[in-house]
Amino acid sequence: MTLDYKLLSHKGIQTLSPYQTGKPIDTLKRELGLENIIKLGSNENPIGCSPVVAKAISKQLDSLHLYPDPDAYELKSKLAAIHNIPFNSITLGNGSDTLLTSLIHAFGQEHKTILTTEYAFATYAIGAKAFDRELKLVALNNFEYDVDAIIDAIDNRVSMLFLANPNNPINSWVNHNQLLHLMANTPEEVLVVLDEAYYEYMQQENYPDSISLLSKYPNLIITRTFSKIYGLASLRIGYCFSNPAIAEILNRIRSPFNVSTFAQLAAAVALGDNAHLQRSLAVNNQGQIQLKQAFDAMDLKYIDSVTNFFSVKFGGDAMIIYNRLLAKGIIVRPLAAYGLPNYLRISIGTREQNQYLIYALQEILGK
Ligand SMILES: *Cc1c(COP(=O)(O)O)cnc(C)c1O
Numbered sequence: 001m002t003l004d005y006k007l008l009s010h011k012g013i014q015t016l017s018p019y020q021t022g023k024p025i026d027t028l029k030r031e032l033g034l035e036n037i038i039k040l041g042s043n044e045n046p047i048g049c050s051p052v053v054a055k056a057i058s059k060q061l062d063s064l065h066l067y068p069d070p071d072a073y074e075l076k077s078k079l080a081a082i083h084n085i086p087f088n089s090i091t092l093g094n095g096s097d098t099l100l101t102s103l104i105h106a107f108g109q110e111h112k113t114i115l116t117t118e119y120a121f122a123t124y125a126i127g128a129k130a131f132d133r134e135l136k137l138v139a140l141n142n143f144e145y146d147v148d149a150i151i152d153a154i155d156n157r158v159s160m161l162f163l164a165n166p167n168n169p170i171n172s173w174v175n176h177n178q179l180l181h182l183m184a185n186t187p188e189e190v191l192v193v194l195d196e197a198y199y200e201y202m203q204q205e206n207y208p209d210s211i212s213l214l215s216k217y218p219n220l221i222i223t224r225t226f227s228k229i230y231g232l233a234s235l236r237i238g239y240c241f242s243n244p245a246i247a248e249i250l251n252r253i254r255s256p257f258n259v260s261t262f263a264q265l266a267a268a269v270a271l272g273d274n275a276h277l278q279r280s281l282a283v284n285n286q287g288q289i290q291l292k293q294a295f296d297a298m299d300l301k302y303i304d305s306v307t308n309f310f311s312v313k314f315g316g317d318a319m320i321i322y323n324r325l326l327a328k329g330i331i332v333r334p335l336a337a338y339g340l341p342n343y344l345r346i347s348i349g350t351r352e353q354n355q356y357l358i359y360a361l362q363e364i365l366g367k
Contacts, residue, residue: 012132019097019122023331034329038356040347041331043168043198043309045231047283047350049266050276053232056269057262068261075268079239082271083211089241091250094258096197096225096238099250101127103160103221103240106249107191108133112159117145119170119338121195124162133159143170143303147178151185161186164195165210166202169311169335169345170303175206183217191246193221197238198307200229200277201284211241218243226263228308229280230270237263284308287348294358298367309347311335318344321364328360 006014022041029037072092080087093099104127108114114128117138128135138153140146145163154161163182166173174182179194186192194210210222221242227233237259240250270276288305295302301313314321322334322344333345348354361367 010130010132012129016126016129017337019126020337022333023326025331028326028329028331032327032329037329037331038349038353039331040349040353040357041333041345042233043228043307043347044233045229045280045308046287046348046353047231047280049231050270050273052273052276053266053269056265060262060265063261066261068257068259068264070256072259072264075264078268078271083241085211085214085241086244088244089214089247091240091242091247091254092259092264093223093238093240093254094263095227095236096195096223096240097123098236098254098258099223099238099240100124100162100193100195101130102250102253103191103193104128104131104133106253107160107246109159113157114160114162115150115153115158116162117150117167117172119143119167119172119340120162121164121168121197122337140170140172143172145172145174145178147174147182150182154186154190158190160191160193162193162195164197165208166198166306168197168307168309169333169338169340169343171306171309171311173202173306174208175204176208177206179208179210179213183213183220186219188217188219191219191221192217193223195223197223197225197228199224201281201307203281204306214241214243218245221246226267226270229277229284230267231280232263232266232270235260235263235266237267283350284348286351287354290351290354291346291348291358294354294361298361298365300361300365305348309345311340311343311345313343316342318342321361324364325357325360330357330360332357 025037025039076087076090079090100123108131113134113136115136116124118140125135138150213220223240225238303311335343
């Protein structure tokens with residue numbers, strides 16, 4: 001081959017490093033010939049999705065040959081009713097990560113800057129690079145958001161701000177008053193994308209009621225997902241609330257059948273099973289306590305969790321620990337790509353999975 005086809009791609013893509021996912025269970029089985037694998041690498045719900053969802057999907061199998069509803073009427077109506085927002089302010093995505101990328105595609109203006117924070121969820125940087133947009137990172141304060149520093153960084157070159165609330169991998173978050181302060185000090189032509197992938201885990205009383213701010217701040221955009229607490233990561237479905245004009249633009253660039261019939265159905269049914277949500281929360285809350293106690297007992301430093309994962313610090317290169325955990329059939333997530341080479345991100349599992357992880361760490365660390 002004489003021609004380097006890479007050079008025909010967009011400039012940003014030529015030097016793009018793709019998103020690093022958690023290792024899939026079957027991959028590790030193949031690589032190490034292991035049978036029993038515990039995956040604590042992708043912040044999935046360890047007890048799975050609602051059993052009502054699985055049942056509803058199995059009843060729908062005779063429609064595999066039909067294209068999905070391009071407007072997702074049932075699901076969007078349900079979301080609109082639950083949150084008391086207009087139907088036309090909702091956009092669905094094949095995973096919320098596609099919505100984040102679409103937002104950059106549509107609104108990351110040429111020759112302007114996309115703003116986010118240090119250690120922000122990787123998709124924002126990847127999206128900015130893919131569309132060749134400059135990315136600026138606002139420094140954190142001891143792994144916490146510094147809202148005034150964010151406000152100071154918003155100059156007339158900034159087109160959009162991406163704020164993960166809370167952020168993966170470091171659990172930083174802003175409360176309602178901080179968000180109000182941010183919105184009040186952001187010009188209306190700067191879009192504020194609030195990524196609430198872990199919204200359902202947030203029990204804190206002062207966690208923002210972001211939806212209540214949509215009518216006052218037309219530049220506010222909220223994204224959420226069914227991949228995390230709802231346990232539907234494999235179906236790829238997320239949603240976005242915005243003012244209808246922004247939703248209309250997002251709908252122009254999505255592919256018409258971007259969300260499958262099964263994803264639409266599963267999401268709509270999942271919204272109705274509050275008992276499963278509460279069970280999932282209870283498992284997670286217990287797991288938070290269990291893991292914290294164990295990390296403390298092992299003298300491990302960690303960034304405290306408000307979500308379904310911890311980022312844990314090891315003395316030295318965490319890849320050594322990562323590989324030793326893999327050898328024991330436990331998948332976690334290295335954070336070197338986030339500039340945190342001594343950290344591993346560990347999702348909270350079931351009580352048994354957490355206990356197995358704790359035993360493994362005790363053995364590896366000799367504690
Ligand atoms: C998991 C995650 C998402 C994306 O989830 P999808 O599966 O694409 O819906 C978005 N933002 C953050 C911060 C996440 O951790």
